[in-house]
Amino acid sequence: MIKIAICDDEKIILECMYNKIKKVTHKLYEDIEIKKFINGNELLVEITNAEHFDMLFLDIDMPQINGFEIANLVRKYNKEIIIIFLTSMDELVYESFKYNPFRFLRKQKVDEELVEVLTSAINSIEKVKEKQNIFNIDFGKVKLYLNDILYIECINRKVYLKTFNIKYKLLNTQFNNLINELDDKNFILIHRTCMVNLKYVFSINKLDIILDNKEKLPISRYRVNDIKRAFTLYAE
Known part of the structure; x- marks a missing residue:
């Protein structure tokens, strides 16, 4: 529709x-x-x-x-x-x-x-x-543009997807599978349990990143250079 x-x-x-x-x-x-x-x-x-x-x-x-x-x-x-x-x-x-x-x-x-x-x-x-994905959530299924996703994270083995307006709990979803699926679609792993849409990265610091909605997410110090490099390539 x-x-x-x-x-x-x-x-x-x-x-x-x-x-x-x-x-x-x-x-x-x-x-x-x-x-x-x-x-x-x-x-x-x-x-x-x-x-x-x-x-x-x-x-x-x-x-x-x-x-x-x-x-x-x-x-x-x-x-x-x-x-x-x-x-x-x-x-x-x-x-x-x-x-x-x-x-x-x-x-x-x-x-x-x-x-x-x-x-x-x-x-x-x-x-x-054509870039939409269908995700299983608590009350059925939701179809989302990848461009509408800010980040996806795994907490206590449960996977959550965050848009600007809503945070969804995903069912029957393996975080590692999403990493492989979204790796070449402008998403970057900022630590082992969270990947972020580069489109919404506002700034990158030593210990965290800030998104366009002012939300702050911690990053792995081992990934800082990779994150900065990916962000620079995306911005270019």
Whole structure:
């Protein structure tokens, strides 16, 4: 399933965009869910409650919190989500670049540009979804992007997986098997019972590393050089 959120404070435009996106995506992809939000705070509540969206259509000019502010908050913990800005002000296109948008969609050109935008976005999402893994957890199964995993650790022979919002306890999972499976996918073993996604490493110290969410994890002094080398290669 691909999940899309549309946020615009003008109800008429919101309904219009919803209908246009629904019509186009119906022809492009079978399993699509679209949600509408009349203001940015409602959208952020959904996201912080662990709702996962693959694509955001954000009106830039909104009261309370504008599209740029929403994008800035979302980008702090999700670098992969596709953000498409909606606006009637062409002069804002350059300012939008700092939030790494997928597209800048002009409201007056929606009918001309929407098909190309959605086709490209869905193709991009499908490529990312190929990197998903299914994990067994307490209440069934969960499908996660590898890019959403901060780290995986083993405590008292139990394996735990940490995302920005949730810490899962994995069932029927051997930590050593995950080490082998994720070794070439930007994960690095920081000590014998914890491996971290290099994407979210903020800094490396002598005794620990700090992640983008400010969480601090101890590292083995024997692995410090290997960790720094892997981080440098990833950053390059």
